[in-house]
Amino acid sequence: MKYFSTRGAGPVSLDEALRKGIASDGGLFLPEQLPTFAVADFDAADSILEVAAVLLKPFFAGSSLQGDVEGILDETFSFPIPATALPADDQNVSMLELYHGPTAAFKDIGAGFLAACLSRLEGDVAKPLTILVATSGDTGGAVAAAFDGRPGMRVAVLFPEGRVSERQEHQLCCWSDNVLSLKVRGAFDDCQSMVKAAMADQDLSSAHRFSSANSINIGRLLPQSTYYADASLRHFRRTGNKPGFIIPTGNLGNAFACVMAREMGLPIGPIILATNANRTILDYFDSLEWLPRTSLQTLASAMDVGDPSNMERLRKLIGEADVLRDQLGVASVSDDEIRAAIRQDFIEFGFATCPHTATATHTWRQLEPGLARQHDWILVATAHPAKFETIVEPLIGEQVPLPQELEEILSRPAHSVLIEPNLASLAASLEDVG
Ligand SMILES: *Cc1c(COP(=O)(O)O)cnc(C)c1O
Secondary structure, three states, X not given: OOEEEOOOOOOEOHHHHHHHOOOOOOOOEEEOOOOOOOHHHHOOOOOHHHHHHHHHXXXXXXXXXXXXXXXXXXXXXXXXXXXXXXXXXXXXXXXXXXXXXXXXXXXXXXXXXXXXXXXXXXXXXXXXXXXXEEOOOHHHHHHHHHHOOOOOEXXXXXXXXXXXXXXXXXXXXXXXOOEEEEEEOXXXXXXXXHHHHHHHOHHHHHHHOEEEOOOOOHHHHOOHHHHHHHHHHHHHXXXXXXXXXXXXXXOOHHHHHHHHHHHOOOOOOOEEEEEOOOOHHHHHHHHOOOOOOOOOOOOOHHHOOOOOXXXXXXXXXXXXXXXXXXXXXXXXXXHHHHHHHHHHHHHHHOOOOOHXXXXXXXXXXXXXXXXXXXXXXXXXXXXXXXXXXXXXXHHHOOOOXXXXXXXXXXXXXXXXXXXXXXXXXXXHHHOOOO
């Protein structure tokens, strides 16, 4: 399998696409051609691991990782990803729970797969690869957890002092010696500039073998198609219906993986993108003009994206807005609607949803009645509500029980190093990574 940039550069191998993250012409990597499947191709695949093996093997053709696919998938899909039926009158609706990984959010799956691949490609105990991540919250924890304790790999996580919640901070700071947690006296933008400056510095770069685990890396996307394949196959075998998916969407990585799965022939019905008040995608479908903008802060903060990177992949794979809007639905959900949905979910379902997941439950309740009845629906839950307890608990009037995975993380000792927002401080602290 060969990979090309959305802007034309290539071809490169999977190994090179994983190593580079972004193409030399600034574009994003996509496979030359998606493999296609019939439902029967998965007849022998009972578990999500077996589905992953059928679905993802073609992407490894010609890669030096080809012989390691099983091990990579074992490490990636090491926790359950169930679709749980929801109580709903006359409707078949379920929730796809993507939050049973080590940091209780769906990014654990992409980060886990990328870490499993990169450590096999680049792990070197004598001269470790150093992954630099700037984070405003969720991504850093998932990346740290994925690379935690991997020989020949190190991670430096940079986060802004006082700008992440207590629980989030703990998740960035409770890992083994190969993860360096750096609390920066500055804002998220400072963290990001420091990472860029470090990558651009020749001496530092070669001394530490810098790499990134950026969300645009193809290694973060590919494994995500697996849970859409698995959930749709299970549903289709049981009911004969192709379920529709409603997906909380920010940078469009998770939803793009669902589109890929449908393109590959999986039994998937309508796909609806649930965004927060950041309306870039909705406005593009309305006006046919792509107008990225600066992001607005919302309660669903991990979706605060005004210029979703993966739109470039979607336009390359499917087409421009006039084509896209026939194939995808999109909704924009305000903070007030998110609050109302969290309350309503608690009353109707008996459990709370996180602010991101609430954009999907709200969108489902607002579906035009004909469309709602015409399909079965799977609402995608991207994080556990206990990660956002300061938002959720006041709305439902009680505590959200901690899931086991978060309890485990929060019970570990945490440690971080406070640094100034400049390259010299980052360089000095990197000398200490174990
Ligand atoms: C990252 C994230 C999203 C958005 O996913 P994209 O792939 O960026 O669209 C939604 N919910 C949660 C909890 C996230 O962490």
